[in-house]
Amino acid sequence: MELNEALKAIAALSQETRLEIIRYLVQRGEDGAAAGDIGKHVEATSSRLSFHLSALDHAGLVSSERQSRHIIYKADHQRLGGLISFLLNDCCGNHPDITACCIPSKECC
8 A cells, every 4th residue: 555545544534433434344344334324323414424435435445336225335345454554564664562463362452
C-alpha cells in the first residue's frame, strides 16, 4: 500500500461511526450487510449512514452491490490487510512489541 492510500484509509477510519461500520462489516464476512442493517447497528439515520459509507467507499475500504431492492456493503478485507501490513511492517519496522498481538499464540485486543 502506498502512503497516500494509507493516509486516506486512516482518515476514513478516524471517525467513530465509520470505525464501527468497518468492525461490523468485518464480522459479517463475505455476506456483508444491507445498508439498513448497518444503520440499525450503528444507530445512524439513512443520510448520516450514506455520508459515512461514501467516505469508506472513497477510501477503498468497502464495496457495494445491489441485490434486488437492497444495497449490500462488504468490507474489503484485502485492503484492510494491506493497511495493517503497511502500519506494522512498513511504518513500524515489524517491531516485536507492536506485532506481538498478531502472533496466534498470544492474546490480542
